[in-house]
Amino acid sequence: MTELAITHIGGPTTLIEIGGWQLLTDPTFDPPGGLYRFGWGTSSRKLTGPAIAAVDLPPIDAVLISHDGHGDNLDPAGRRLLPTAATVLTTVSGARRLGGNARGLAPWATATLAAPGRPTVQITATPGRHGPPLSRAIVGDVIGFDVRWPGGSVWISGDTVLYDGLHEVAKRLDIDVAVIHMGGVRFPISGPIRYTMLARDAVELCELVRPRVVIPVHYEGWKHFQQPREAIEREFATAPAATRDGLRWLTPGERTAL
Template sequence: MSYLKAAQRQNGKFLNPVPTHFTSGRDMLRLLPEFLFGRRKREPQPPLPHFRTEKHWYNQPPESGMRITWFGHSSLLMEIDGFRLLLDPVWSHRASPIQFAGPERFFPPTIALSDLPPLDAVLVSHDHYDHLDETAVRGLADRNVRWVTSLGVGKYLRRFGVPAERIQEMDWCDRLKLTSTRTGAELELISLPSRHFSGRSLFNRFGTLWASFVLRNAQRNLYFGADSGYWPGFAEIGAEYGPFDLTMLEIGASNPMWESIHLGPDRAAEAHRALRGKVLFPIHWGLFDLALHEWREPSERLLQLAPQMGIELWMPRPGSPTEFQGMPMQSDWWRQPSAAAQRTVTELLTAGG
């Protein structure tokens, strides 16, 4: 049985590639006291320093050909052999439909949207507020770049100001070849199934598609997992499209009650191996309080698992454009560096230009 096929619908709603359990309202009510009163352990204490991305750092291309700036959670700027791709950009203060309530950022955006370097494309994996952000879309809508997203999500991009002719929606297993108008560099995107859901309210769940993506060119083969629970399709993706130089998989916002739609560190490690990944880049953590675990727990747990499972990790500091050379790297930024130490790092990066 192959899991790699176009998305299916039932009664007008998209279906997951395998049967998937969703937490009931009664289950969520049981968790409500912990949500309300356990907040302190789920947020950095003391607050994190203000990580910064200086725009002039992008004046020079990466020596290795590939550089990634992780802005926290699942927001990334990937420079891949001359092609610049921005993934799931979230710049709002809260991952919420309203900006006076909901999960707040642990640290401000590391760079203004207007200071981002010229882009070739923006990829939005699905419509949840921690991946599709109105502030970011409106701030980038007047740039002459391609917008790539999953089926149905284009309506939000158009509502937020992106011209329809610049939007490409993808079904599972669709392929799209992009060419940079700046450099002529090429990048192929392949949209693949993931095990998750969609919806920007309680009343429109499953109305748009969610997906993971292969990003590749002649030199690189990368996997962006976006949001997904564990499922047998990881092994099929690895067999069909792997091995991957880098897998970007979610480790945060996890809980045993919703393990069918989120990985967490243990399942991310298993997925990485099933995908035939060489190096694992953990994403979807470190910026918002979206679950019940202590905020550093996903990263610390993954650090325990990695040597036991023979997994190499790539864990950059937020906001720092970091070259990926196929080797593991760990910054330990979440272990509360002092403001003075952060200033020293910024000064060193600035001097290195």
């Protein structure tokens, strides 16, 4: 059986190990304290640093970037490590901006990792919407990633709200482990508008995709994350049994076999 292990590094950043493959998601490795501007009058401060330094990572086969325009998903230190990876997968527009070894994937496009002695891994971009309807012109494109190999799968939602595109994910994919970006992101300038899922949205999503394991990420470490672990736990505590029992918290920096 192919071993799957995930290490939560902080924010949206995880190291995913699949039968010898090393995949890194949304790399953020800057120290805490910096102020990051996201455009249109929005900004946020980083509150905690990564649980693992970039220099301590193993050689990375693929970096999966849900979107390149926001510092809480790709910061300067994260950008500096991209040339060291074998490949970088992101949105089509993001690949044009990043250049180098970046490859753009439109929703439902695929890329394949293959090497002797390792399982073949298929990575499919899944749709996302980083805010309310018509927000794409402001916040840009975003994708998630379905990572699949013989006998297993991991789906990373990316920064997205719950909308019809995720219902399509539920229809198309049989998901084993779901890594869901939460945090209920919002900014004072845009009032109550949310740019990522609240815990109640994640519960509804899990009822649709029915993963065996649910791993929250993107809920801590930044000022603009509005819903911490305690709020997520309260929401999942009242969820149906299969969803409630599937919730799995990863200790930052600790490798967890799944």
